[in-house]
Amino acid sequence: MARSDTRYREAFNRILGYCETLPPEAPIPSETRLAEIAGVSRTVIRRCLTRMEERGLISWRGRDKHLLRQPRPEDRIALPEAPADRRDLEQRFLDWVLRFDVPANTPLSVAELSRTFDVPQYDLKEFLAGLSRFGLVSRRPQGGWMLLGFTKGFAIELSDFRSVLELNAVTQVAEAPVDHPVWAELAQLRADHLALKQAIDGDFHEFSKLDERFHLAINSVVRNRFIAEFQKVISLIFHYHYMWDKSEEKHRNAAAIDEHLTIIDALEARDAGAAREAAQRHLRTSKTTLLSSLRHHDLG
Amino acid sequence: MARSDTRYREAFNRILGYCETLPPEAPIPSETRLAEIAGVSRTVIRRCLTRMEERGLISWRGRDKHLLRQPRPEDRIALPEAPADRRDLEQRFLDWVLRFDVPANTPLSVAELSRTFDVPQYDLKEFLAGLSRFGLVSRRPQGGWMLLGFTKGFAIELSDFRSVLELNAVTQVAEAPVDHPVWAELAQLRADHLALKQAIDGDFHEFSKLDERFHLAINSVVRNRFIAEFQKVISLIFHYHYMWDKSEEKHRNAAAIDEHLTIIDALEARDAGAAREAAQRHLRTSKTTLLSSLRHHDLG
DNA sequence: TCAATTGTTTTTTATAATATTGTACAAATA
DNA sequence: TATTTGTACAATATTATAAAAAACAATTGA
Numbered sequence: 143m144a145r146s147d148t149r150y151r152e153a154f155n156r157i158l159g160y161c162e163t164l165p166p167e168a169p170i171p172s173e174t175r176l177a178e179i180a181g182v183s184r185t186v187i188r189r190c191l192t193r194m195e196e197r198g199l200i201s202w203r204g205r206d207k208h209l210l211r212q213p214r215p216e217d218r219i220a221l222p223e224a225p226a227d228r229r230d231l232e233q234r235f236l237d238w239v240l241r242f243d244v245p246a247n248t249p250l251s252v253a254e255l256s257r258t259f260d261v262p263q264y265d266l267k268e269f270l271a272g273l274s275r276f277g278l279v280s281r282r283p284q285g286g287w288m289l290l291g292f293t294k295g296f297a298i299e300l301s302d303f304r305s306v307l308e309l310n311a312v313t314q315v316a317e318a319p320v321d322h323p324v325w326a327e328l329a330q331l332r333a334d335h336l337a338l339k340q341a342i343d344g345d346f347h348e349f350s351k352l353d354e355r356f357h358l359a360i361n362s363v364v365r366n367r368f369i370a371e372f373q374k375v376i377s378l379i380f381h382y383h384y385m386w387d388k389s390e391e392k393h394r395n396a397a398a399i400d401e402h403l404t405i406i407d408a409l410e411a412r413d414a415g416a417a418r419e420a421a422q423r424h425l426r427t428s429k430t431t432l433l434s435s436l437r438h439h440d441l442g
Numbered sequence: 443m444a445r446s447d448t449r450y451r452e453a454f455n456r457i458l459g460y461c462e463t464l465p466p467e468a469p470i471p472s473e474t475r476l477a478e479i480a481g482v483s484r485t486v487i488r489r490c491l492t493r494m495e496e497r498g499l500i501s502w503r504g505r506d507k508h509l510l511r512q513p514r515p516e517d518r519i520a521l522p523e524a525p526a527d528r529r530d531l532e533q534r535f536l537d538w539v540l541r542f543d544v545p546a547n548t549p550l551s552v553a554e555l556s557r558t559f560d561v562p563q564y565d566l567k568e569f570l571a572g573l574s575r576f577g578l579v580s581r582r583p584q585g586g587w588m589l590l591g592f593t594k595g596f597a598i599e600l601s602d603f604r605s606v607l608e609l610n611a612v613t614q615v616a617e618a619p620v621d622h623p624v625w626a627e628l629a630q631l632r633a634d635h636l637a638l639k640q641a642i643d644g645d646f647h648e649f650s651k652l653d654e655r656f657h658l659a660i661n662s663v664v665r666n667r668f669i670a671e672f673q674k675v676i677s678l679i680f681h682y683h684y685m686w687d688k689s690e691e692k693h694r695n696a697a698a699i700d701e702h703l704t705i706i707d708a709l710e711a712r713d714a715g716a717a718r719e720a721a722q723r724h725l726r727t728s729k730t731t732l733l734s735s736l737r738h739h740d741l742g
Numbered sequence: 743t744c745a746a747t748t749g750t751t752t753t754t755t756a757t758a759a760t761a762t763t764g765t766a767c768a769a770a771t772a
Numbered sequence: 773t774a775t776t777t778g779t780a781c782a783a784t785a786t787t788a789t790a791a792a793a794a795a796c797a798a799t800t801g802a
Contacts, residue, residue: 144761145785172776181583183764184777205771205776253754263755264567264786271568275575277667283481284793285755296667303668310606367577367596368603368672444790445756472747483793484748505747505800553783563784564757584764585784 151219153180154190158213161199170200170207231269233378234259239289240382246296250279250287276375297436301429304376305422307369311361312405312421316414318363325410327359332406339399342392349395354381356402380428383435394431401427451519453480454490458513461499470500470507531569533678534559539589540682546596550579550587576675597736601729604676605722607669611661612705612721616714618663625710627659632706639699642692649695654681656702680728683735694731701727 160179161170170176176187195202197217200210238244238258250270256263270287273279278291290296318324331352338348354377361373401424408417460479461470470476476487495502497517500510538544538558550570556563570587573579578591590596618624631652638648654677661673701724708717 144759144787145763146787147762149763149785174776183584185763185765188777189762204778251754262786267564268567268571271571272575275572275671277671284483286793299666299668303666306606306610306669366599366603368599369606371575371577372668444758444788445792446758447791449792474747485792485794488748489791504749551783562757586764 146222148222149182150186150189151221153182153186154193155218155221156180157187157190157194158217161209161213164209166209166212168209170202170209172205231259231261231265232374235269235273236375236378237382239291240379244289246289246291246293248289249282250289252287276372278375292436294433294436297432298429300376300379301425301432303372304380305425305429307364307372307376308357308360308425309418309421310369311364312409312417313414314363315360315409316412316417322363324359324363327362328406328409331356331359332403335399335403335406339396342396342399346392346395349398350381350384353384353398353402380432383432389434398424398427446522448522449482450486450489451521453482453486454493455518455521456480457487457490457494458517461509461513464509466509466512468509470502470509472505531559531561531565532674535569535573536675536678537682539591540679544589546589546591546593548589549582550589552587576672578675592736594733594736597732598729600676600679601725601732603672604680605725605729607664607672607676608657608660608725609718609721610669611664612709612717613714615660615663615709616712616717622663624659624663627662628706628709631656631659632703635699635703635706639696642696642699646692646695649698650681650684653684653698653702680732683732689734698724698727 157176157180160176164170170191171179173184173187173191176190177184180187180190191200191202191207194200198210199213199217201208235255252263252266252270255261255266259266261269270279274281274287277296279287279289282288315324315328334352335356338345338352357377361369364370401420404420405417405424408420457476457480460476464470470491471479473484473487473491476490477484480487480490491500491502491507494500498510499513499517501508535555552563552566552570555561555566559566561569570579574581574587577596579587579589582588615624615628634652635656638645638652657677661669664670701720704720705717705724708714708720
């Protein structure tokens with residue numbers, strides 16, 4: 143009826159683990175020290191100590207705490223199952239949106255999402271609030287949330303924004319010092335592109351991964367928290383749409399390989415202007431592809 | 443112990459208002475229709491109708507609903523006071539952070555913020571979740587939130603990001619059609635800049651407003667939801683820091699006026715390259731100013 | 743017969759209540 | 773005097789639940 147005691151349970155087991163490393167009848171460190179070890183507050187530690195005393199694991203009077211016996215496996219508390227990783231919720235959510243081709247202006251039910259993603263409702267609320275900053279979702283007047291994304295306007299503005307960021311990245315690469323790791327990565331990418339170009343007839347599906355690697359390498363030169371945050375979302379969206387638009391995939395990928403190689407050429411020649419121009423061409427192609435993939439979905 | 447009935451109360455008063463426009467003994471529209479009028483679900487409408495019947499305002503049997511008497515002021519329900527505008531929470535929060543010079547890595551107490559801003563805690567949670575997308579705040583491992591912003595690294599990256607966006611905007615302005623409203627605005631800005639330049643000795647404080655107008659005009663040409671979202675935060679932060687860094691303010695503002703005029707000159711000559719270059723110089727100055735204002739605060 | 747409306751049930755959302763956890767400070771110890 | 777513990781209090785996370793929305797079934801009237 144209030145917050146869970148997972149923190150206490152985890153701390154208890156962790157302290158138990160720590161005690162196992164101690165010699166028999168060893169003194170137990172101070173509460174503050176234990177709190178540091180378990181990464182929780184003293185309140186939780188005191189609960190743990192109380193339980194340990196009850197179970198006859200330790201003696202505890204004032205600041206005199208001693209280990210009475212070695213902890214056994216059955217001393218541990220059971221943890222509430224299903225940690226349900228909150229971290230990659232974003233990945234899973236976008237995956238869901240794109241994979242099931244959830245149309246724009248779909249009402250999102252927090253209750254339903256909570257079930258499908260196995261995540262508590264308040265976590266989702268927080269997550270959706272974050273996404274609303276990207277204009278991907280918004281609050282509905284009658285309550286709840288709504289998926290906005292993936293209209294034509296959204297795709298255009300996303301592409302444009304991506305272009306702005308990526309052209310900036312390209313410029314920065316051209317100015318990167320010779321010992322920057324990006325140059326080694328680009329050399330490797332050039333080789334891999336050439337190899338795939340040879341085997342394009344059979345392996346054209348492989349391009350998707352290469353494309354992601356290429357753009358990641360370019361953008362890795364830019365160290366900026368704001369840009370990095372957006373890049374994650376952008377690359378995910380583009381990546382998926384490319385994977386699913388199967389029309390003329392082979393031809394498209396062959397063309398993209400050449401575009402990538404042109405960019406690499408210009409970069410290695412340290413010709414920022416040419417690199418920007420080549421990147422601009424490539425980004426225009428990408429935009430067209432993204433838009434046409436949306437059109438196909440509209441028809442299907 | 444659950445959600446408030448504000449929605450019902452507001453709907454009731456709105457329906458009352460609608461009934462006042464009706465002739466005496468008029469039939470009441472269908473529940474669905476009323477729901478549309480009040481912007482609320484049928485469930486709420488039925489609660490409203492029940493209350494109206496109890497108060498002898500209407501007769502209600504099945505789908506036969508009639509007005510019995512004209513609603514009077516005392517029929518209205520009292521609304522829970524203090525709407526506490528959720529909309530400009532962002533403005534007020536950033537204002538608070540910057541005005542009180544809240545240092546980086548300050549733990550934020552949702553309870554305390556809730557009191558100072560007169561906003562429910564869950565609204566704040568949602569808001570902070572949104573800000574965490576901008577890297578301004580983050581979750582602490584032991585629970586709660588923490589203000590990250592306004593370290594040197596943050597200022598640098600923010601400035602860099604601003605430059606990327608603004609240089610893009612400048613390029614777009616240079617390509618804007620002659621009948622675009624930005625040209626009229628720039629002409630006006632030129633005049634205002636020249637006027638202030640004349641009176642700089644006395645009115646140099648006025649520059650802050652002019653600066654905001656100038657950058658807003660440039661950026662208004664870019665129609666992009668992602669960029670617009672960021673611009674709001676960026677301009678607010680720069681704006682405040684300029685206001686408070688009083689060192690050499692007059693000299694700084696005089697220089698900035700000239701920089702602005704150079705940009706306007708290049709733009710009106712449709713010389714995108716020169717405009718970008720001038721903008722780049724101006725943005726570099728801005729960055730330096732922002733950084734030095736942080737340094738002053740560190741010392742103070 | 744069928745579209746519109748109402749009656750009823752189910753589902754979802756917003757939010758107050760609250761157990762758990764964190765934190766500050768006083769008292770005790772060594 | 774610096775640690776450590778005891779105690780009180782405040783904040784947070786999470787639940788429980790009333791309010792609202794949505795879905796569905798039954799009814800009505802043209």
